[in-house]
Amino acid sequence: MKKNIFLLIILMVFLSSCVAVKEYQKVYLNDPDMKLSSQENERFESTFQVYREGASGANGGKTGGGCGCN
Amino acid sequence: MQLSFSSLTSLLILCCICATFQSGSAQIIDSSKVYKKKVLENTEIDLLMSLYKQDGIHSPVNGGIGTENLADQTATIIVSIPLNADDVLTVDAGISAYTSASSSNINPFMVNSSAPLKSLSWSKINGIITSGASKGGGGGGVVVNPGYPVPPATPGIPTGTPWLASTGASHSENLKNLSTNYSHSSDDRNLIWGSNISISDEFTYKSFGFGGNLTKLYNDKNTEIGVKGLVFLDKWRSIYPTELKEKLLYGSGFQTSGYFSGVNILDQTGTIITSNSYNPTGFVPWTSNGRDSYSLSFFGSQILNKRFQVALFFDLVLQQGMLSTPYHRIYFSDKPRYYIGIASDIPNYTSPTNLGVYQLADAIETLPHSRFKIPMGVRMNYYLNETFVLRSYYRYYYDNWGLRAYTVNLDLPVKLSQSFTLTPSYRFYSQNQVDYFGPYETHVSTEKYFTSDYDLSKFYTQQYSLALGYADVFTQFRIGSLGLKSINLKYSHFDRSDGLNADIMTLGVKFVDGEKK
Numbered sequence: 001m002k003k004n005i006f007l008l009i010i011l012m013v014f015l016s017s018c019v020a021v022k023e024y025q026k027v028y029l030n031d032p033d034m035k036l037s038s039q040e041n042e043r044f045e046s047t048f049q050v051y052r053e054g055a056s057g058a059n060g061g062k063t064g065g066g067c068g069c070n
Numbered sequence: 071m072q073l074s075f076s077s078l079t080s081l082l083i084l085c086c087i088c089a090t091f092q093s094g095s096a097q098i099i100d101s102s103k104v105y106k107k108k109v110l111e112n113t114e115i116d117l118l119m120s121l122y123k124q125d126g127i128h129s130p131v132n133g134g135i136g137t138e139n140l141a142d143q144t145a146t147i148i149v150s151i152p153l154n155a156d157d158v159l160t161v162d163a164g165i166s167a168y169t170s171a172s173s174s175n176i177n178p179f180m181v182n183s184s185a186p187l188k189s190l191s192w193s194k195i196n197g198i199i200t201s202g203a204s205k206g207g208g209g210g211g212v213v214v215n216p217g218y219p220v221p222p223a224t225p226g227i228p229t230g231t232p233w234l235a236s237t238g239a240s241h242s243e244n245l246k247n248l249s250t251n252y253s254h255s256s257d258d259r260n261l262i263w264g265s266n267i268s269i270s271d272e273f274t275y276k277s278f279g280f281g282g283n284l285t286k287l288y289n290d291k292n293t294e295i296g297v298k299g300l301v302f303l304d305k306w307r308s309i310y311p312t313e314l315k316e317k318l319l320y321g322s323g324f325q326t327s328g329y330f331s332g333v334n335i336l337d338q339t340g341t342i343i344t345s346n347s348y349n350p351t352g353f354v355p356w357t358s359n360g361r362d363s364y365s366l367s368f369f370g371s372q373i374l375n376k377r378f379q380v381a382l383f384f385d386l387v388l389q390q391g392m393l394s395t396p397y398h399r400i401y402f403s404d405k406p407r408y409y410i411g412i413a414s415d416i417p418n419y420t421s422p423t424n425l426g427v428y429q430l431a432d433a434i435e436t437l438p439h440s441r442f443k444i445p446m447g448v449r450m451n452y453y454l455n456e457t458f459v460l461r462s463y464y465r466y467y468y469d470n471w472g473l474r475a476y477t478v479n480l481d482l483p484v485k486l487s488q489s490f491t492l493t494p495s496y497r498f499y500s501q502n503q504v505d506y507f508g509p510y511e512t513h514v515s516t517e518k519y520f521t522s523d524y525d526l527s528k529f530y531t532q533q534y535s536l537a538l539g540y541a542d543v544f545t546q547f548r549i550g551s552l553g554l555k556s557i558n559l560k561y562s563h564f565d566r567s568d569g570l571n572a573d574i575m576t577l578g579v580k581f582v583d584g585e586k587k
Contacts, residue, residue, distance in 0.1 A: 020290045021373050028377050028453035032541065032556075033461065033483040033491065036371050036381040036449055041558050041578030044120035044144060045533075048574060052124075052566065054501050054526050055467035055475035057365070058383040058445035 108155045109255045112584035115552065116148040118164075119577045126524075126570030127422075129172040129232060130435065131311075133399040134510035134522030135420055136232025138570060139171035157254050162268075166245040171235030173243075173274075176397045177312040178230035178428045179329075179410060228333055229411040230428030233421075245272040249279075260287045274397075277304040292373040302363040306356075308396045313410075313430045314353045325349075333410060335430070340413030348408040352400070352433030352515050361391040377453040383465075387443040398435035398523055402515040405432045420510065435521045437506055443469040447477075459483040467501075473526070475501035489542060495535040495562075503528040524568050535562040545582055552581040 021029070028034065038046065050056040126138035146164035153159055230236060249268030255261070262285040270277040281300035287293065310318065312329060320327040325335065325346045334342045364387070371381035401407075409416055412426030419429060447465035454460055461481035468474055479497040486492055504526040506519040513520040537560035545553025557579050564572040 020292045021376055022290060025376050026373075029373060029379055031453060031459065032539075033459040033485075033493075034379065034451045034453055036379060036451060039558060039578065040116050040148065040580075041118050041120070041560060041576040044118070044122070044576050045535075045560075045562060045574060048122055048124075048564075048572065049499075049533075052525055052564070052570065052572070053475070053499055053531060054473045054504065055443075055445060055465070055469075055477070055499075057367070057385040057387055057443060057467070058447035058465050 106155050106257060108152055109253075109259070110150060110152040110158045112582050113152065114150045114555070115581045115583070116146075116150075117579045117581075118144075118146040118148070120144045120574060122572065122574045124564075124570060124572035126566070126568070128524035128527075128568055128570065129175065130395065130398040130521070130523035130525070131172045131175045132178075132232035133401045133429075133431065134524065136175065137171040137235065139235060140168060142166055142168040156257070157252065160251040160253075162247075162249045162251070164247050166247075167242070168245070169235075169242040173397070174235045175230070175232065176309060178232070178236045179228045179312060180230060180236050181228055227412070229426040231411070231415070231425050232428065233424060243273045245270060247271075247277075260291070261285070262287075274307050274309055275304065277302055279303070294369075294371040296369050298365075298367040298369075300363075300365045300367070302361075304361040304363070304391075306359040306361065306392055306396060308356045308359050310353075310355070310434060311397055311399050311431050314350060314434065317350060317353060318355055322346075336409045336411070336413055336416065336427070338407045338416065340416050343408070347406070348430055350430070350432050352402060352405070353431070354433070354436070356392060356396060359392055361389065361393060363390075364388045379451055381449045383445075383447040383449070385443070385445050387445070389441045389443070391439060393439065393441055394435040394437040394521065395523070396434055398521065399431040400433040400435060400513060400520050400522060401429060401511045402432045402513055403511050404514045404516075432515065433520070435523065436519050437521055438471070438519060441469060441471055443467070457485050459485075471526075472503075472505035473501060475499065483539075489540055491537075491539040491541070493535075493537040493539065493560075495533075495537070497533040497535070498530065499533075500530040501528065524570070527568060529567045531564060531566045533562055533564045535560060537561075549581070551583055553584065555580040555582045 120143070122140075122142040122144070124138060124140045127136065128134055129136040129138045144164060144166040146162065148160060148162045150158055150160045247268065247270035249266060251264055251266040253262060253264035263283065265282045266280065268277070268279040279300060279302040281298065283296060283298035285294060285296035288295070309315075316328050316330060317324045323346065324330060325348055335348050337343050337347070366386045368384045369381060371379060373379045408430045409419075409427045410430065411428055415424045415427040418424045419427060445465055445467045447463060449461070449463045451462070452460045459482070461479075461483070463477070463479040465475075465477040467476065477497065477499045479495065481493055481495045483491050483493040504521070506517075506521050507526045508520060508522060509527075510522055513522070537558060539559075540557040542554060542556070545555055547554040558577070560576045562574050562576075564574070
């Protein structure tokens with residue numbers, strides 16, 4: 001646990017030192033496949049994964065609600 | 071405070087009207103300002119569908135053994151409406167219909183289809199929800215899973231088995247959900263805030279949620295930091311396994327009353343017991359039925375160079391209330407076994423060859439009333455070249471029930487042409503078991519907490535997916551004023567190391583309202 005938090009902090013420090021990419025240079029970054037969030041229809045997969053696995057969260061999606069009882 | 075689905079729906083509609091009204095006044099103010107690009111140019115409509123099917127051999131309703139056959143069909147519509155240059159309202163409505171062998175066995179007792187049938191209905195007796203099933207044929211006929219033989223014909227004798235679905239009233243259900251989200255972006259688009267409200271309703275469970283989010287962009291929009299808070303105030307309907315519900319209804323002497331009146335209870339040797347020996351003293355009915363979830367999610371993203379970006383996710387989640395499921399059976403290893411059904415099937419009880427006997431529960435799943443979860447994840451996307459993109463995701467999960475888990479996901483979108491993309495994916499997940507898990511008949515009655523739900527056991531899962539995407543930025547294909555923007559079709563196969571497997575097919579179609587570009 002402590003190791004993971006430490007790695008997270010190191011990563012955040014590393015990220016803060018990056019150079020800025022201008023808007024007109026973001027043609028690759030704006031590609032739909034480069035989205036940092038899930039696609040809309042991946043929500044169904046996330047739902048059954050939350051039900052059939054003990055862990056959930058940390059993916060920008062829903063983190064509670066629903067019983068997952070079936 | 072009790073809120074019905076219809077009253078919550080009215081509340082959501084009221085929110086939409088208020089937001090629309092606000093947008094009208096905002097547009098008047100905007101007209102005096104310089105032109106700025108809209109956050110969302112036109113109304114977008116997403117139509118989503120999914121077909122899901124699973125099977126397994128560790129049903130928690132049967133205490134950790136038996137069929138987990140389940141099929142689910144879901145349809146959802148998401149409408150995103152630009153209220154003005156800065157504000158977007160999103161309405162998300164869905165319905166899901168499922169058939170579940172596992173939950174059908176809340177009442178597993180059936181009379182063979184050659185016996186007279188009675189209609190099924192749910193009703194409330196002394197505040198306890200109960201199905202109309204009875205020994206006189208309440209279970210109706212028998213649903214037979216593919217690959218399993220038909221139960222023996224013994225008209226008039228109630229039987230059951232963990233290895234078949236019964237036609238209990240909970241065999242098929244619907245889940246309805248509705249949510250709205252309102253978001254506002256600042257003039258320079260570097261600050262975004264939003265709020266949401268949601269409701270969902272199914273027979274056993276109701277959920278009401280609300281929350282807000284704030285996102286700040288820095289460094290020419292190369293850096294993004296955000297926080298999101300969500301609250302879910304959920305309610306269970308306390309539905310118990312049939313034999314335990316009868317104890318609650320009739321108290322002492324329940325073994326000869328109600329459902330059990332005239333029904334033979336067998337011991338391990340198959341002998342009919344004449345005393346009230348079957349007495350599940352470990353069964354403690356719920357005194358409350360709420361489940362509240364509070365989550366605080368932090369995220370940050372950073373563009374590293376023209377081809378590479380990364381996002382970090384960190385959640386703090388607290389759940390309180392009834393975190394167990396009221397119809398998950400528990401069988402204790404230090405209690406004698408009792409059955410209803412055909413005596414000759416008792417020696418084969420844990421085998422799928424058992425088609426005629428069902429073991430009576432000792433208790434229901436019992437878990438702590440609080441759970442604290444800390445998941446943290448990182449997503450990294452790299453644009454390799456004009457053909458390939460590499461998407462990756464890793465998550466570590468920790469909670470105070472003793473569960474530790476990690477997830478790795480890799481996607482490799484391959485651009486076949488300007489419009490078509492093929493995306494193979496692989497996902498691996500691994501977890502240990504929670505402190506309170508034990509397989510069928512391994513818990514003892516002196517334990518405080520116990521569950522035989524294999525979703526909380528030790529296992530790993532693998533998921534293989536293939537998606538085909540079509541995108542048309544010019545929205546050439548049109549239906550009325552709506553232009554087709556994209557189609558995504560995805561198939562996934564899921565294997566869990568305890569034998570559960572699932573398949574899911576999803577389809578997403580996005581339309582944009584407005585003139586052809």
